[in-house]
Amino acid sequence: MRDFVFENSTKVFFGRGCVERYLGALLKEYGETVLLVYGGGSIKINGIYDQVMSILASAGKRVVEFSGVMPNPTYAKVLEGVDLARRERVSLVLAVGGGSVMDCGKAIALAVPYDGDVWEGFWAKKGEVRHQPLPLGVIVTMCGTGSECNGGAVVTNEAVKIKTDRDYPQCNPRFALMDPAYTLSVPRNQMLYGGFDALSHIMETYFSGPDEENVSDDIAEALMRGVIRDLRAAAQDPSDYNARSNLMWESTMAENRIIKLNKRTDFMAHMMEHQLGAYTDCSHGAGLAVIHPVYYRRICQKGAVKFARFAVRVWGIPQEGRGQEELALAGVEALASFIRELGLPTTLRELGVTEDTPLEEIANSVPLTGGGYGNLTREDVLEIFQVCY
Amino acid sequence: MRDFVFENSTKVFFGRGCVERYLGALLKEYGETVLLVYGGGSIKINGIYDQVMSILASAGKRVVEFSGVMPNPTYAKVLEGVDLARRERVSLVLAVGGGSVMDCGKAIALAVPYDGDVWEGFWAKKGEVRHQPLPLGVIVTMCGTGSECNGGAVVTNEAVKIKTDRDYPQCNPRFALMDPAYTLSVPRNQMLYGGFDALSHIMETYFSGPDEENVSDDIAEALMRGVIRDLRAAAQDPSDYNARSNLMWESTMAENRIIKLNKRTDFMAHMMEHQLGAYTDCSHGAGLAVIHPVYYRRICQKGAVKFARFAVRVWGIPQEGRGQEELALAGVEALASFIRELGLPTTLRELGVTEDTPLEEIANSVPLTGGGYGNLTREDVLEIFQVCY
Numbered sequence: 001m002r003d004f005v006f007e008n009s010t011k012v013f014f015g016r017g018c019v020e021r022y023l024g025a026l027l028k029e030y031g032e033t034v035l036l037v038y039g040g041g042s043i044k045i046n047g048i049y050d051q052v053m054s055i056l057a058s059a060g061k062r063v064v065e066f067s068g069v070m071p072n073p074t075y076a077k078v079l080e081g082v083d084l085a086r087r088e089r090v091s092l093v094l095a096v097g098g099g100s101v102m103d104c105g106k107a108i109a110l111a112v113p114y115d116g117d118v119w120e121g122f123w124a125k126k127g128e129v130r131h132q133p134l135p136l137g138v139i140v141t142m143c144g145t146g147s148e149c150n151g152g153a154v155v156t157n158e159a160v161k162i163k164t165d166r167d168y169p170q171c172n173p174r175f176a177l178m179d180p181a182y183t184l185s186v187p188r189n190q191m192l193y194g195g196f197d198a199l200s201h202i203m204e205t206y207f208s209g210p211d212e213e214n215v216s217d218d219i220a221e222a223l224m225r226g227v228i229r230d231l232r233a234a235a236q237d238p239s240d241y242n243a244r245s246n247l248m249w250e251s252t253m254a255e256n257r258i259i260k261l262n263k264r265t266d267f268m269a270h271m272m273e274h275q276l277g278a279y280t281d282c283s284h285g286a287g288l289a290v291i292h293p294v295y296y297r298r299i300c301q302k303g304a305v306k307f308a309r310f311a312v313r314v315w316g317i318p319q320e321g322r323g324q325e326e327l328a329l330a331g332v333e334a335l336a337s338f339i340r341e342l343g344l345p346t347t348l349r350e351l352g353v354t355e356d357t358p359l360e361e362i363a364n365s366v367p368l369t370g371g372g373y374g375n376l377t378r379e380d381v382l383e384i385f386q387v388c389y
Numbered sequence: 390m391r392d393f394v395f396e397n398s399t400k401v402f403f404g405r406g407c408v409e410r411y412l413g414a415l416l417k418e419y420g421e422t423v424l425l426v427y428g429g430g431s432i433k434i435n436g437i438y439d440q441v442m443s444i445l446a447s448a449g450k451r452v453v454e455f456s457g458v459m460p461n462p463t464y465a466k467v468l469e470g471v472d473l474a475r476r477e478r479v480s481l482v483l484a485v486g487g488g489s490v491m492d493c494g495k496a497i498a499l500a501v502p503y504d505g506d507v508w509e510g511f512w513a514k515k516g517e518v519r520h521q522p523l524p525l526g527v528i529v530t531m532c533g534t535g536s537e538c539n540g541g542a543v544v545t546n547e548a549v550k551i552k553t554d555r556d557y558p559q560c561n562p563r564f565a566l567m568d569p570a571y572t573l574s575v576p577r578n579q580m581l582y583g584g585f586d587a588l589s590h591i592m593e594t595y596f597s598g599p600d601e602e603n604v605s606d607d608i609a610e611a612l613m614r615g616v617i618r619d620l621r622a623a624a625q626d627p628s629d630y631n632a633r634s635n636l637m638w639e640s641t642m643a644e645n646r647i648i649k650l651n652k653r654t655d656f657m658a659h660m661m662e663h664q665l666g667a668y669t670d671c672s673h674g675a676g677l678a679v680i681h682p683v684y685y686r687r688i689c690q691k692g693a694v695k696f697a698r699f700a701v702r703v704w705g706i707p708q709e710g711r712g713q714e715e716l717a718l719a720g721v722e723a724l725a726s727f728i729r730e731l732g733l734p735t736t737l738r739e740l741g742v743t744e745d746t747p748l749e750e751i752a753n754s755v756p757l758t759g760g761g762y763g764n765l766t767r768e769d770v771l772e773i774f775q776v777c778y
Contacts, residue, residue, distance in 0.1 A: 001403065001404075001631075002634075003407070004404065005400070005401065005402050006400070006403070007399075010396075011396040012394065015393065016392065180390070213615070215639055218611040222610060222611035223608070226602070242601050245390040245391075246390055246603060250604055253604065253608075261638075
């Protein structure tokens, strides 16, 4: 293991009935006014809204509702929430939803007590959080992003068409309530997209140096095998509680920093997808499913040691009689075949990209983070988009 | 995944030179007087003492030294430290050493601000920490116990000959400085004992319900494969930094609660070894190496599903043509053969147990925790000791 610094302060309450069991007691630690952040209203249909409101009422809280958080939440939406939270002197942000809702709530919690321009300070480039964000609690209703146990918030700035994300430990939720049963009402496609997003987080972490054997890669391999097993089971039977609960925790473990320790990572598939999403609003996990095989076919020989390990340890491809390069590609093809098996999209056309989509402009907007095996150029990115099309 | 609650507040600084790089800044957050807890003085020989003292001096701290913490620290020693810390109005406990030193420092930090009888309150039975323990920081010089990232402290009460341990999240160190290079001066035997202790922690967690596929077991399997690989490498070449640094982090991951989530666990091998240690003062990892194969041969058919997985996934034993019971035993024998390969002890006689050792009395003192596959009785424990002899 190479050098790292690690912390993760979120307290997790996981399991059936955890909201009923724990939320009331948790609320006692915070002030009177709660900003309840949620999305398009599915929580009103599945009963979660009523349950949470009733616990908030029993706890004597004044609730300020902030709803309508869209997938890929915009910076404008964040600022709207900040205004409301300031006006209402909110003392706790409670986000109830999936990644977009949690990210929006997290961004609001960071921005409310901050005097400067929060976009410039924290998302346009890596900043330093010297102030104390508002306390944030999350109730997870859809898994995949892992936002519940980190300090990252993906925000789309529509003015500059940039979607960005930085992980600040100070922005971790204070508590995360994770009831796998809450995710059972998520539509099958969204479940698969979320699961693939989690798998993507692990792969994007794994496919970077160092190449020597290290604990983070060991755990990443275990999590990838788990996600693949559990996605297969959940695709067959979405009501499989064990598979769904495993997927929920795997999504968290993929993004709670444990597997990132001592890793370089560049998250280039995410960078590419984020920009596609900023222009086309395609579903995040679906975009990733299209990009990954094309991107990995392009870079797998540069990271052949790791891609060969991926083939053998994650996909169980026999090593005997195969060279490293052959194995490396075989691992990528196993991934591509898994994506087809799940029925995930395999072309950008399926995601609403047309001949008129300005792929070159999108490619030029992708941040080239560096650090992974690819060291992609703008031309690489455009060619990947073209092959994906 | 079944229900769980998880938190872990320790901030870890890992890597070469981390003490030099971070300790000074960390000290600024605490008051003037530091209780420096250490053991028999090996840190004075390898230079760590001088380095830490110089950083403490630069930070303007008044240092109160509390040295001579023995392996298997006694309750009497803890109380001595508590007296000293109270008298000197200590504001930070800084433990520099391995598991025993960290545990002693942790116990002191818990006890100092507590009015009642700390043994009765927290170790004789599971208590509830409602007060704020003194802040604790640790500098790890020997790995294995994983005490750096949890709230457990193994303390031996000589009056009642009981060694006990409870994990209270409020007792987690505030920070842990982990420089793998610090562990390079540990004698080879101690390194192997520490590594086996870590492997034991993982096995003791793994060999308990639930039996359905779950994320904690997935990660445990990855960690066991890693410890086995890295112990082999370090046994061959103790100066192998990558193997030693992996072992250091694996020891932490084994005991930072991540692999215990949704698991029952009874830690019966530890319970048995703790009592042997309380009577004979044998080295903890060495005692575990003797006990594990004998104990597991006895219980592996009761937990055959898990022991068979252990054989296949951890030891790579081919599944084909073998029944579950055969596989289960084959996994245990692979472990026994690994213990012999490392040259670890295989009988209690090698650990100083003689015909005069009151094995029956020791067996009767072992807490029967329950929860694992064994459900051992007093008679089982005595028979295990007799076979181990």
